[in-house]
Amino acid sequence: MSxxxxxxxxxxxxxxxxxxxxxxxxxxxHDQLCVVKRQKLLAESSAKALTSKQSSNLAHPTTLPPxxxxxxxxxxxxxxxxxxEANEPRPSNxxxxxxxxxxxxxxxxxxxxxxEGPIDPSFKTKRQPVGTFQGIKVWGPTDPPGQLGIWGTEVxxxxxxxxxxxxxxxxxxxxxxxxLETPGHPASEKKPFMIREKDCIFCMACENVxxxxxxxxxxxx
Numbered sequence: 001m002s003x004x005x006x007x008x009x010x011x012x013x014x015x016x017x018x019x020x021x022x023x024x025x026x027x028x029x030h031d032q033l034c035v036v037k038r039q040k041l042l043a044e045s046s047a048k049a050l051t052s053k054q055s056s057n058l059a060h061p062t063t064l065p066p067x068x069x070x071x072x073x074x075x076x077x078x079x080x081x082x083x084x085e086a087n088e089p090r091p092s093n094x095x096x097x098x099x100x101x102x103x104x105x106x107x108x109x110x111x112x113x114x115x116e117g118p119i120d121p122s123f124k125t126k127r128q129p130v131g132t133f134q135g136i137k138v139w140g141p142t143d144p145p146g147q148l149g150i151w152g153t154e155v156x157x158x159x160x161x162x163x164x165x166x167x168x169x170x171x172x173x174x175x176x177x178x179x180l181e182t183p184g185h186p187a188s189e190k191k192p193f194m195i196r197e198k199d200c201i202f203c204m205a206c207e208n209v210x211x212x213x214x215x216x217x218x219x220x221x
Contacts (some may be wrong), residue, residue, distance in 0.1 A: 117196040
């Protein structure tokens with residue numbers, strides 16, 4: 001007697017269970033976490049947005065600002081004095097600050113030894129918060145750029161263990177993470193920053209797929 005089964009039309013994963021109700025629940029969870037399905041939905045959404053924007057531009061031609069011709073050329077601006085150019089803001093590779101920030105990613109720290117996983121699940125009883133980065137709590141010790149500590153309150157990542165393989169970013173169904181550049185760190189020079197930590201649905205997908213086991217999810221309450 002064959003067991004009830006479900007094959008994902010997007011990624012080809014096979015789900016099997018003797019209880020049809022349990023199989024149905026497994027299917028619903030898989031549909032939420034399927035990376036291939038998410039990529040297809042994102043591609044369709046981007047294509048629709050592009051088509052809508054193109055239609056809007058055709059219906060409402062853009063009015064060119066004074067001094068700009070139809071070929072897009074504009075008069076050359078006078079070069080800035082050397083002193084003014086030196087004071088111009090430089091583009092940064094770091095995500096622009098949108099919240100309370102008291103932690104720096106740069107410094108003269110000499111602790112560059114690589115740390116092995118997994119993350120300590122009881123770190124909150126052993127470490128102290130040392131500051132915030134865009135409103136996200138950072139647990140010490142820190143000694144940038146070689147030692148960055150553990151980041152997050154509910155969505156927690158040990159930045160000293162993280163190797164930036166990107167599995168957590170790909171697995172997250174609600175786009176909690178964004179890449180944050182951490183130049184000079186021995187494990188990796190970018191980290192998955194939980195900038196939308198409050199959007200976490202506690203599905204545990206990121207924690208389950210992390211190769212070095214540097215992610216720990218704490219549900220509220």
